[in-house]
Amino acid sequence: MPKVTFPRMGESYRAFRMLMNDLGNEVIIPPRPNKKTLDFGVRYSPEFACLPLKILTGTYVETCMSGAELIITSGGSGPCRAGLYGQLHKKILNSIGFPVDIIVFEAPKSHPIDFLRKVKRVNSSRLSYLAIWECVKRGWEKLKYLDDLEKTTHALRPRELKKGSTTKVYREVLEWIDGAYAMKEIHEAGKEALNTLKLVPHDTRRAVLRVGIVGEIYVLLEPASNLEIEETLGNLGVEVHRSMFLTGWTRDNTVKETSGILSVKEAAMPYIPLCIGGHGRESVGHTILYARDGFDGVIQMAPFTCIPEIVARTILTRVSREHNIPVLTFFLDEQTGKAGMSTRLEAFVDLIRRKKNAPVSDNRIIVG
Amino acid sequence: MAARVGIPSSLFYYVHFPMWQTFFSELGVEVVTSGQTTKGLLDQGVREALADACVPIKLFFGHVISLKDSADYLFIPRIVCLNRKTIYCPKFLGLPDMIRHGLTGMPPIIDVQMDSRQGFASLWKSYLKIGRIFGLGKGRIFMAYLKAYMVARRFQSLMRSGLHPPEAMAVLSGKENIADPVDYNGDLTFAVLGYPYEVHDQFISVGLVKKLKKMGIRVITIENLSPRKISRANILDKNMFWTFSDLALNAAYYLFKEGGVDGIIHLTAFGCGPDSMVDKFMEISSRDYPEIPFMSVTIDEHTGDAGISTRLEAFVDMVKRRKEVKNNSCPR
Ligand code: SF4
Ligand code: SF4
Numbered sequence A: 001m002p003k004v005t006f007p008r009m010g011e012s013y014r015a016f017r018m019l020m021n022d023l024g025n026e027v028i029i030p031p032r033p034n035k036k037t038l039d040f041g042v043r044y045s046p047e048f049a050c051l052p053l054k055i056l057t058g059t060y061v062e063t064c065m066s067g068a069e070l071i072i073t074s075g076g077s078g079p080c081r082a083g084l085y086g087q088l089h090k091k092i093l094n095s096i097g098f099p100v101d102i103i104v105f106e107a108p109k110s111h112p113i114d115f116l117r118k119v120k121r122v123n124s125s126r127l128s129y130l131a132i133w134e135c136v137k138r139g140w141e142k143l144k145y146l147d148d149l150e151k152t153t154h155a156l157r158p159r160e161l162k163k164g165s166t167t168k169v170y171r172e173v174l175e176w177i178d179g180a181y182a183m184k185e186i187h188e189a190g191k192e193a194l195n196t197l198k199l200v201p202h203d204t205r206r207a208v209l210r211v212g213i214v215g216e217i218y219v220l221l222e223p224a225s226n227l228e229i230e231e232t233l234g235n236l237g238v239e240v241h242r243s244m245f246l247t248g249w250t251r252d253n254t255v256k257e258t259s260g261i262l263s264v265k266e267a268a269m270p271y272i273p274l275c276i277g278g279h280g281r282e283s284v285g286h287t288i289l290y291a292r293d294g295f296d297g298v299i300q301m302a303p304f305t306c307i308p309e310i311v312a313r314t315i316l317t318r319v320s321r322e323h324n325i326p327v328l329t330f331f332l333d334e335q336t337g338k339a340g341m342s343t344r345l346e347a348f349v350d351l352i353r354r355k356k357n358a359p360v361s362d363n364r365i366i367v368g
Numbered sequence B: 001m002a003a004r005v006g007i008p009s010s011l012f013y014y015v016h017f018p019m020w021q022t023f024f025s026e027l028g029v030e031v032v033t034s035g036q037t038t039k040g041l042l043d044q045g046v047r048e049a050l051a052d053a054c055v056p057i058k059l060f061f062g063h064v065i066s067l068k069d070s071a072d073y074l075f076i077p078r079i080v081c082l083n084r085k086t087i088y089c090p091k092f093l094g095l096p097d098m099i100r101h102g103l104t105g106m107p108p109i110i111d112v113q114m115d116s117r118q119g120f121a122s123l124w125k126s127y128l129k130i131g132r133i134f135g136l137g138k139g140r141i142f143m144a145y146l147k148a149y150m151v152a153r154r155f156q157s158l159m160r161s162g163l164h165p166p167e168a169m170a171v172l173s174g175k176e177n178i179a180d181p182v183d184y185n186g187d188l189t190f191a192v193l194g195y196p197y198e199v200h201d202q203f204i205s206v207g208l209v210k211k212l213k214k215m216g217i218r219v220i221t222i223e224n225l226s227p228r229k230i231s232r233a234n235i236l237d238k239n240m241f242w243t244f245s246d247l248a249l250n251a252a253y254y255l256f257k258e259g260g261v262d263g264i265i266h267l268t269a270f271g272c273g274p275d276s277m278v279d280k281f282m283e284i285s286s287r288d289y290p291e292i293p294f295m296s297v298t299i300d301e302h303t304g305d306a307g308i309s310t311r312l313e314a315f316v317d318m319v320k321r322r323k324e325v326k327n328n329s330c331p332r
Helices: A010-022 A035-044 A051-065 A081-095 A112-122 A129-159 A165-179 A183-198 A217-221 A229-235 A254-258 A264-268 A280-292 A307-322 A338-357 B013-026 B039-048 B055-066 B095-102 B122-133 B138-160 B165-172 B208-214 B227-232 B243-258 B273-286 B305-329
Strands: A003-005 A070-074 A101-105 A209-215 A238-242 A297-303 A327-332 B004-007 B030-033 B073-075 B078-081 B113-115 B189-193 B218-221 B263-269 B294-299
Touching: A010 A129, A010 A165, A035 A051, A051 A081, A051 A217, A070 A081, A081 A101, A081 B273, A101 A112, A129 A165, A129 A183, A129 A229, A129 A238, A165 A183, A209 A217, A209 A229, A209 A280, A209 A338, A217 A297, A229 A238, A229 A297, A229 A338, A264 A280, A280 A297, A280 A307, A297 A307, A297 A338, A307 A327, A307 B095, A327 A338, B004 B013, B013 B030, B013 B138, B013 B165, B039 B055, B055 B095, B113 B122, B122 B138, B138 B165, B189 B208, B189 B243, B208 B218, B208 B305, B227 B243, B243 B263, B243 B273, B263 B273, B263 B305, B273 B294, B294 B305
Parallel strands: A003 A070, A070 A101, A209 A238, A209 A297, A297 A327, B004 B030, B004 B073, B078 B113, B189 B218, B189 B263, B263 B294
Antiparallel strands: none
16 A cells, blocks of 8 residues: 555544545644644755745654655646645755655646546555545545634634633544444534534623734644644634635625625736736635625734735735725734744734724735 | 927836837937936945835836936836736836825826726827827827837847847937847856846846846846746646736746746845745746756845946856766766
8 A cells, every 4th residue: 555645734634544544545744733743844954945845745754754645735727836846846856865756636627638547646546536426425525524613713713702712622522523434324413513612601691802824825824833823812702704714705794795796806807917926816805895794803824925915915005004904914924933923913903903993994914 | 399298318228218218209308217226226226215115126226217307208007917817016006196195295106007908009099198298289199109019029029039128229229229138158048037127127126137248148038928928837726916026936837847947037126015926936836857966046225236236257167067967977
């Protein structure tokens, strides 16, 4: 059995592991990014690479040391660097002596043949396409539950009666999802997990602040890379609404309902009429939608030197002014510390709380 | 009074200025530029632009600001794609937006989109739109476009014959007949790879090219190579998405493979996103070609003259010594 691994993005590895196992591969689970991961990443990546690239380099080095032979990842042809991560990682890993191969899945729509060929390569137990499809469907179902659970924690955390209880229960119920295998089991475990999570004692009437989170996909989805900003905010009594989940924005229409039919793209149109790659335009669009929905503030998370987010940030200055919503930007790199971030978050939360209570135009944008 | 269009002397300036200048003057529109980069321009840009932006973008802000009072329009087209294949760095794609929303009190921006992937004659249509802004007829605009196109061709061929963009521009405007006053006594040839707005900006590159020439070294840049040939040298299974990066990387692959140069210098800007990858790819590849020394030089807003000179001299010395050793050990 070939030993495969893949990038880690939050809890999604639980679903991918199942899928890869089903296809007959041994899975080396990518470890949660930690100090060591970052050290490896910094040592072997170009100095000005964006944080996601560095973290992934580190993760791959760690998994290669545990014997991974094949890395599976996705490509994309955005004007952004992520589309070339695979090629660069392969060169880097090979040059430091790991003979791994990397399979980069490109969008099936534009490269159908290539896609099928690659599917065949990871299909070690020679399943039929139909069987593969079944596996993918189960994986997707799991992903959806994982996303739903995470979303629920965002609403619960600021309202919980005992600090830390949400996170504790969340950790526990995740394991249930992990144990489920057949479609029926997944549904059962998922529902059970959601219900249990909602039982965490909380105060539904507590007035909380609402903050939208926008930015680059990797740092949004991997809590270890954003220093658990969502947890920190939750503990400060803020309900966060993240603009991106792996299973997609479309499933989540809480914002859409209230803002009519304005899509993210349309919202961003007056400011940035063109897709600039990465998620720059989405960051602008989501910020506008959040403002229209009466959110109290927006936080932009971006890797240091992230090209599209820098463009977005320049434009957000004006969006913040014209839509009267405070925006705080974090440019993350390997030196960003949790303590510094918490201080700035506290100041920001103070600011939006004051603004909410006395709605004068005390509206600033803060960068870092 | 004729309308005045301001063209910042940065970024696309080194690639398209001759064409744009011709186009506008044929339309009877006056062109003003921000001139050579100075410390003042850079400082201004650094103050106004986002701290996390790359140096060239900060510098561009500076150039734009200096045109504030001397131009009625700013010409900052949104150039997406010109070769039907690769696009430009996201910061180029968002350039007009960054200027419009990041600076206040600027003249109106002409931000016509140029994207050759949008089908036949899409570039002409973009220029038509520009001409319409000045209320001119289609015929007149077409003549101007044609003339501009011819100038662009001439500019290209001058550069392919070995001139660097500033020299070629000088020739085009009839200022200087022999663009190359330096006498190459040595027999060294270096390639300086990097983006045109870094390599050919005297100030931001700390005069790197000039310094090399002073040492009697022949310098070739990407503009001197045939784009078709270098694009064939690509060894990745995917193109770089960004035109300038794609050119730089493939030029390195091409030169490593074909030889013909004694050293390769990669000039990169602090805070440049694409370059972090380009440089790593080059570095990894250079290990397979030990006979061609490779060095990368990073420039930022504080780069000092002295630091660069020392590194350059050391590099040149090393290359010279290697060459002598090689020549001595294999007698002709
Ligand atoms: S979007 Fe930003 S972080 Fe992602 S690859 Fe591009 S530059 Fe890097
Ligand atoms: S290619 Fe690099 S230097 Fe040029 S604009 Fe983009 S990030 Fe800046």
